[in-house]
Amino acid sequence: MKKLMTIMAMVMAVFAVNAKTLVVYYSYTSNVHNIVNELTKQIEADVVRVEPAEKGLDYAANNYAIGSAQIAAIRNNPTDASSYPVIDPVDVNVADYDCIIIGAPLWWSQMAAPLQTFLFHNGPAMAGKKIGLIVSSASSGISGVESDAKRLIPDGDFLSPSLWIKSAQTSNSASMLQQWLRDINYDAVAGVENLQLDKSSESFTVYSISGSLIGKDLKSIDGLDKGVYIINGKKICK
Ligand SMILES: Cc1cc2nc3c(=O)[nH]c(=O)nc-3n(C[C@H](O)[C@H](O)[C@H](O)COP(=O)(O)O)c2cc1C
Incomplete structure (x- = not known):
């Protein structure tokens, strides 16, 4: 517990x-x-x-x-x-x-x-x-x-x-x-952080804003719809 x-x-x-x-x-x-x-x-x-x-x-x-x-x-x-x-x-x-x-x-x-x-x-x-x-x-x-x-x-x-x-x-x-x-x-x-901060990352783990996993070890986030996500632990607006 x-x-x-x-x-x-x-x-x-x-x-x-x-x-x-x-x-x-x-x-x-x-x-x-x-x-x-x-x-x-x-x-x-x-x-x-x-x-x-x-x-x-x-x-x-x-x-x-x-x-x-x-x-x-x-x-x-x-x-x-x-x-x-x-x-x-x-x-x-x-x-x-x-x-x-x-x-x-x-x-x-x-x-x-x-x-x-x-x-x-x-x-x-x-x-x-x-x-x-x-x-x-x-x-x-x-x-x-x-x-x-x-x-x-x-x-x-x-x-x-x-x-x-x-x-x-x-x-x-x-x-x-x-x-x-x-x-x-x-x-x-x-207080949403800037997407560019994370662009150098090798891979991206992406959660929806409500906390459900969207993708792990993604090589790119280009395919994501526009919106707000938690990417590599940061709140990001795409
Ligand atoms: C009582 C009432 C008065 C309204 N007066 C106006 C007005 O003066 N000018 C206008 O452009 N629309 C007017 N409208 C239309 C509304 O602003 C419009 O339909 C709006 O999209 C309604 O939003 P809702 O669907 O969330 O209620 C009026 C609507 C109501 C119900």
Whole structure:
């Protein structure tokens, strides 16, 4: 038993990383949900999904009337907690994370109301943390959502630029996310080491980010898909 625990401790040491990332999102019609699924193929992160407490609302009915009313209530009185729609309890402590990526649908040029509720309650505790913002809209520009994020996370250290993925681009999100992670220099944010460090190695042992063995004594890593791996004991972004 003791030996097993020692081995487990060693394995955990190999996989220890410098920074922890949380992805928090809301999604009504699954576009942001699908984007987040792509994102977590490319980075290691804990994920939480915000859900409104009131179930079965049709936000699209009557020209998006409910969503419109919720956004108007927040806009009219943004400092009052009762302006924000109630959400299910979210089991997360944002203080545990260094980087927080927010996945937001755009509603009436603002951040979708249920996600605003989460940030109203948790945004102040994100002071000093790296904040990334991904916004999905049908066509409207995202500056209103950026303003909401900055209002709700007043002391966040925002990564620039934000990523705007239009609904019709959702199926292309993998390559857009990959480019965005480069643009915000995510590797440096997350402490991912540079691939070139290992290029001189004779052979490569490769694990997935979740710890399953992909290949041993590989002569080359050229055949690996793009993504994050543990290669020769180091977290590497290919
Ligand atoms: C209540 C509501 C209001 C919306 N308002 C806008 C808008 O003003 N401009 C726009 O381009 N898209 C608008 N949309 C479309 C969403 O931003 C878009 O479909 C997005 O991809 C939804 O993400 P989701 O599928 O993760 O919920 C609205 C959607 C809803 C439900």
